[in-house]
Amino acid sequence: MHALSHGTTSTPTTIAVPPALSLPAIEAAFPRRLHPYWPKLQGKTRAWLLEKRLMPADKVAEYADGLCYTDLMAGYYIGAPDEVLQAIADYSAWFFVWDDRHDRDIVHGRHAAWLRLKDRLHGALDSPIGHLDHEDPVVAGLADSVRRLYAFLPSTWNARFARHFHRVIEAYDREFHNRTEGIVPTVEEYLELRRLTFAHWIWTDLLEPSAGTELPDGVRKNPAYRRAALLSQEFAAWYNDLCSLPKELAGSEVHNLGISLIAHEKLTLEEAIVEVRRRVEECISEFLDVEKDVLRLADSLDDGTVGGKETSAAVRVCVGNMRNWFSSVYWFHHESGRYRVDSWDDRSTPPYVDNEAAGES
Incomplete structure (x- = not known):
């Protein structure tokens, strides 16, 4: 099986998917799509990483496009x-x-630095405007991100997003511990923790500004809707x-x-590999x-009213994008430089990470 890489060139290149990781069901039933804004998205996110000092300029130039972070979201x-994406x-x-900063804090035993960052992130989530110029780029970057995300939907959505992300920070x-x-x-402990560290409900929340509306509680909490959202994230x-x-x-990792x-x-x-694969396929x-x-x-929900028709359409967009998550995640793992550990000079240190910039100073 092969992936078509859009990550670093305008002409797709072919990347082999190892047989042990290939999923014919994804390739057959989940066609890959990319948002038409993707080429601009890539350049603007690269510029944003530089502006916010989240990666050193040399790392951005050499690695940002090949990490395919924008490909993942555009798929x-x-x-x-466009502005939401x-x-x-x-x-x-x-x-x-x-995530890389968290990993480096663990690797280098920076307990105090991590606790300080954790508290600042909670603060930036609750008061993004007050943290836009924070000295720590990771704090300022979160503040800028959520300030923009909070602009698209009502305060009820913002409060839900913040509540969900506070739990992610604590996870x-x-x-770390x-x-x-x-x-x-x-x-069981791992599955519960993973739903938080992978931010299942954050990526699900973001389906709504993408669809242009906040879904009613009765829709979001509908067992079928919630199950579909969970399955896409568990996959x-x-x-x-x-x-x-x-x-x-x-x-010597412990979280897998x-x-x-x-x-x-x-x-x-x-x-274990057979069992994880079985769960993935399930x-x-x-x-x-x-x-x-x-879909039913x-x-x-389309009851003939304007509101009913709009909610029905939004649900279709959201479940369609849950479906897109399967293919986007699948191909991302075979295209992104984030997972090409065998090509790194030091398998313990990703080449796109700067230890000092990650908080050692």
């Missing part, structure tokens, strides 16, 4: 207004930078675990579904079933 939020893409790029703190203490969570998190398992075992299965269910590495088949229920929900 997900199809139909979003730009805000989401910048926030996503910030999220990856923050990163739990991961587990990794520094060498604690491998049980399978992404577990496929990431499947792709990362050998690297994370080599790096496969590692929890090995440590607590006493599976061999080969059995997400695909279950989504295809529940997707039909969500959308039909039922």
Whole structure:
């Protein structure tokens, strides 16, 4: 199987997908799409990373396009207004930078620096305007991101997004503790934590500004809608675990579904890979079933009123983009330089990360 890379050139190039990671169901039933704004998106996010000092200029020039962060979002939020997609893409790029900072703080034992950053991120989320000029680029970057995201929908959506992201920050703190203490969570503990560290409900929340409306509680909490959203995110998190398992075992990581299965269910590495893959494939088949229920929900919402027709259309956009997440995540893992660990000079240090800029000073 091969991926068409749009990450660094205008002409797609072919990248092989390892047989152990290929998913024929994705390639057959989830056609890949890219938002037409993507070429501009890539350049503007690159400029934003520079402006906000989130990556050194040399790292941006050499690695930003090849990391394919904008490709991931442009393959997900199809139909979003350009300014919404730009805000989401910048926030996503910030999220990856923050994730790398968190990792470097763990690797270098910077407990005090992490606790300071955690508290500042909570503050920036609640008061973005007051943190736009913060001395720490990661704090200022989050403030700028959420300030823009908060402009698209009512305050009720903003409060929900903030509530969800506060929980993500605290989950990163739990991961910090587990990794520094060498604690491998049980399978159930890991699944609960992963839903937060992967920010399942944040990416789901962002479906709404992409569709141009805040969905009513009754729609968002509908069992079929919620199940479809969860399956799309679980697929992404577990496929990431499947792709990362050998690297994370080599790096003595403790957060990976496969590692929890090995440590607590006493599976061999080969059995753990089979089990993670089974769960990934189950997400695909279950989504295809529940997707039909969500489309029926959308039909039922179109009651002949203007509001009903608009809500019905928004639900169709949201579930369509949940579907897009499967293919976007799948190809991202085979195109992004983030996962080409075998090509790094030092397998323990990503070449696009600057340790000093990540908070050592």
